[in-house]
Amino acid sequence: MLDDSRPIFLQIAELIENDIVGGVLEEESQVPSTNEFAGFYRINPATAAKGVNRLVDDGILYKKRGIGMFVAAGARSQLLAQRREDFYQEYVQPMTREARKLGISADQLTEMLHRTETTSDVTEGSVSP
Amino acid sequence: MNSAVNVARMQLINKWTFLGIPAVIMVAAFLITLAIWAMIPATGVTVYSGAVQAVMWYFLALGVQSLTLTFPFSQAMSVSRRTFYIGTVGLFAVVALAISVLYYLLGLVEVATNGWGLNGQLYALDWLAGSNPVVQILFYFITMVALFMIGFWFATIYRRWQATGMLISWIAIAVVLIGLAGLTTWQGWWPAVGQWFVAQTPLTVSGWAALFCLVLGGGSYLTLRRAVP
Amino acid sequence: MNSQITPAVELRQVTKTYRDAKALDNVSLRLEGDRIYGLLGRNGAGKTTLMSVLTGQGFQSSGEALIFGQRAYENDDVLSRICFIRESQKYPDDFSAKQAFKSAALFFKNWDQAFAERLVEDFQLPPKRRIKKLSRGQLSAVGVIIGLASRADITFFDEPYLGLDAVARQIFYDRLVEDFAENPRTIILSSHLIDEVANLLEHVVLMDGGRIIMDDDADSIRGTAFTVAGNATSIQSFVAGREVLHRESLGSLASVTVQGRLSEVERAEAAELGLDLAPVSLQQLVVRKTMAATDTAAENDAEVGALK
Numbered sequence: 001m002l003d004d005s006r007p008i009f010l011q012i013a014e015l016i017e018n019d020i021v022g023g024v025l026e027e028e029s030q031v032p033s034t035n036e037f038a039g040f041y042r043i044n045p046a047t048a049a050k051g052v053n054r055l056v057d058d059g060i061l062y063k064k065r066g067i068g069m070f071v072a073a074g075a076r077s078q079l080l081a082q083r084r085e086d087f088y089q090e091y092v093q094p095m096t097r098e099a100r101k102l103g104i105s106a107d108q109l110t111e112m113l114h115r116t117e118t119t120s121d122v123t124e125g126s127v128s129p
Numbered sequence: 130m131n132s133a134v135n136v137a138r139m140q141l142i143n144k145w146t147f148l149g150i151p152a153v154i155m156v157a158a159f160l161i162t163l164a165i166w167a168m169i170p171a172t173g174v175t176v177y178s179g180a181v182q183a184v185m186w187y188f189l190a191l192g193v194q195s196l197t198l199t200f201p202f203s204q205a206m207s208v209s210r211r212t213f214y215i216g217t218v219g220l221f222a223v224v225a226l227a228i229s230v231l232y233y234l235l236g237l238v239e240v241a242t243n244g245w246g247l248n249g250q251l252y253a254l255d256w257l258a259g260s261n262p263v264v265q266i267l268f269y270f271i272t273m274v275a276l277f278m279i280g281f282w283f284a285t286i287y288r289r290w291q292a293t294g295m296l297i298s299w300i301a302i303a304v305v306l307i308g309l310a311g312l313t314t315w316q317g318w319w320p321a322v323g324q325w326f327v328a329q330t331p332l333t334v335s336g337w338a339a340l341f342c343l344v345l346g347g348g349s350y351l352t353l354r355r356a357v358p
Numbered sequence: 359m360n361s362q363i364t365p366a367v368e369l370r371q372v373t374k375t376y377r378d379a380k381a382l383d384n385v386s387l388r389l390e391g392d393r394i395y396g397l398l399g400r401n402g403a404g405k406t407t408l409m410s411v412l413t414g415q416g417f418q419s420s421g422e423a424l425i426f427g428q429r430a431y432e433n434d435d436v437l438s439r440i441c442f443i444r445e446s447q448k449y450p451d452d453f454s455a456k457q458a459f460k461s462a463a464l465f466f467k468n469w470d471q472a473f474a475e476r477l478v479e480d481f482q483l484p485p486k487r488r489i490k491k492l493s494r495g496q497l498s499a500v501g502v503i504i505g506l507a508s509r510a511d512i513t514f515f516d517e518p519y520l521g522l523d524a525v526a527r528q529i530f531y532d533r534l535v536e537d538f539a540e541n542p543r544t545i546i547l548s549s550h551l552i553d554e555v556a557n558l559l560e561h562v563v564l565m566d567g568g569r570i571i572m573d574d575d576a577d578s579i580r581g582t583a584f585t586v587a588g589n590a591t592s593i594q595s596f597v598a599g600r601e602v603l604h605r606e607s608l609g610s611l612a613s614v615t616v617q618g619r620l621s622e623v624e625r626a627e628a629a630e631l632g633l634d635l636a637p638v639s640l641q642q643l644v645v646r647k648t649m650a651a652t653d654t655a656a657e658n659d660a661e662v663g664a665l666k
Contacts, residue, residue, distance in 0.1 A: 002557065003637060004580060004581070004637040004638065004639045004640065005580075005581055005584075005637035006580060006581050006637075007577035007578070007580050007581065008557060008576075008577055008580065009577055034539075035536075035539035035540070038535050038539055039532070039535055039536055039539070041557070042531060042532065042535060042557055042558065043535070043557040043558065044394055044535070044538075044557065044558050044559060044560045044576070045535065045538060045539040045542075046393065046394075046560045047557075047560060047576075047577060050577070132434060132438075132465065135464040135465060138464055139461045139464055139465075142453070142457045142460050142461055143450065143452045143453060143457055145452060146450070146452060194450075194451065197448075198448050198449065198450045198451055199450050201444075201447070201448040202447075202448060202449050202450055202453075202458075202461070204415050204442075205441075205442065205443050205444065205447055205501075205504070206461055206462060206464075206465040206466075207413075207437040207438060207440055207441060207442075207465055207466070207510070208437070208465060209414075209431075209432045209433065209434055209437055210432060211432055212434065354432075355417065357410070357415060357416050357417070358415055358444070358448070
């Protein structure tokens with residue numbers, strides 16, 4: 001779950017984001033407390049709080065005084081939009097750059113994408129755990 | 130001060146150490162003494178026993194244990210050395226005082242019952258019983274405190290300087306004693322020394338012993354101040 | 359928490375000399391309150407000495423060691439706020455664990471008896487057995503329970519797990535995190551089982567040879583080093599100009615641990631060269647750092663020797 005490559009608070013924030021994107025945590029539903037996160041992942045409570053607070057700063061979570069943390073309305077679409085943008089920058093841009101180098105036209109690229117779409121059912125089933 | 134009382138309470142959590150074992154030793158020493166006297170054919174001569182000492186030697190061992198085990202534990206309990214010292218020595222003083230009073234009272238009983246009906250002398254020693262009650266109690270008290278302090282101080286020395294420290298202290302004591310003996314012989318002071326000893330009364334002996342205790346007490350406190358658990 | 363003007367712990371140029379060896383070598387350190395600190399390092403690095411000096415149980419040769427701005431030595435105010443159970447803690451010979459806890463209840467004002475009793479059950483400690491008849495693990499459990507249930511403002515755990523099995527150690531870590539979350543306080547945990555405690559720590563102080571060689575937040579340390587493995591010549595060009603912590607090779611293959619973070623471009627470059635990248639765990643980093651420090655010290659000594 002947690003690895004050594006990056007700060008733990010970032011990983012905690014990402015785990016919560018994943019749950020929101022994946023629909024495990026619904027909007028306006030309560031998020032486990034930082035102490036519960038700390039206990040569950042066996043991490044320092046301050047680190048867990050740092051991860052949660054980062055999401056509060058981003059407007060993904062909000063605090064209800066004396067009750068706890070909740071997923072903000074529109075958090076899911078906000079995260080999706082952000083991740084789509086990340087996807088564009090991290091995957092699509094390098095891909096098109098490489099395609100241009102190899103002389104692959106936009107049409108050919110689209111055709112390739114269509115081709116993966118038809119075979120993806122098979123690969124998805126065998127690759128994902 | 131409050132935490133010094135807590136140190137005393139901590140020492141009493143296990144009732145045996147300061148109360149149970151001394152009580153057992155005193156009762157056992159008394160009964161064994163009576164048994165021995167009963168076996169000696171009655172000749173009308175007074176029989177003596179040194180059984181009152183038994184518990185005092187236990188206090189020497191208790192002094193050692195207080196320092197070697199209870200002191201490191203008290204450090205873990207976040208007790209300062211000063212507080213530990215006041216609490217431990219204070220508790221011991223109370224116990225020693227209680228036993229001293231008890232010895233005095235038993236001495237009265239002994240005299241009243243003609244030496245427990247066996248013409249024995251255990252508590253009301255001739256040399257001591259003539260003095261006033263305060264002096265008698267004081268004598269026992271000071272002796273016990275002195276033995277506890279000796280145990281405590283030597284354990285402190287051992288704690289700080291290990292076997293080397295012990296060895297050096299023993300050698301130093303031996304050198305001083307031999308030196309004094311040598312000086313006395315050389316100067317021909319022995320008769321004077323002999324007279325001095327004969328002239329001592331329980332009160333003066335207690336006085337000297339009290340002075341000795343103060344030196345021991347001060348010395349062990351100063352050694353403890355820099356001891357590491 | 360709130361920014362305290364007086365740190366919970368402060369050392370100013372503290373040196374402790376044992377005969378000819380330096381257990382602490384001019385150590386300065388400031389630790390804020392209400393955090394879990396890891397005091398890491400090899401045996402003999404100076405961890406226990408540092409804690410002894412801080413708590414007034416031991417004595418420094420020079421420098422100043424302060425707790426909440428004051429010396430702890432013979433200072434009842436400060437002492438009443440700290441708890442330091444030694445790794446080789448001694449107990450009165452005739453005490454049972456239960457009696458040790460009864461003592462602790464007398465001296466620690468925040469002592470939680472119910473918590474202590476729960477821990478006794480968790481660790482399956484026989485409360486009435488004499489301490490001197492307990493196993494090494496059970497003896498450690500007694501210390502752990504006193505440390506946790508004391509709820510002292512600063513609690514020092516000195517290698518608290520000796521003889522504890524994996525299950526008992528996990529119980530200790532779990533209870534520590536839970537209780538810390540409810541009752542924030544300063545915990546200083548000395549350990550060489552670094553992998554096990556890495557995620558519990560907010561801040562890491564690494565000692566070696568009586569000196570502090572790393573003093574940083576655990577999360578900022580994470581990802582500050584990486585290991586690259588693959589063809590030796592490719593690695594050579596990839597790590598050029600970087601601080602190498604460790605180098606291993608086997609024929610044409612090499613594995614090099616390097617200090618620093620990697621950008622996305624560099625990751626891509628490594629992939630292009632056919633090199634494998636792996637993050638370095640805190641434990642590995644500590645090992646590498648310590649060995650690097652030892653090497654440097656040895657080199658310095660050699661230089662000094664040569665000058666003589």
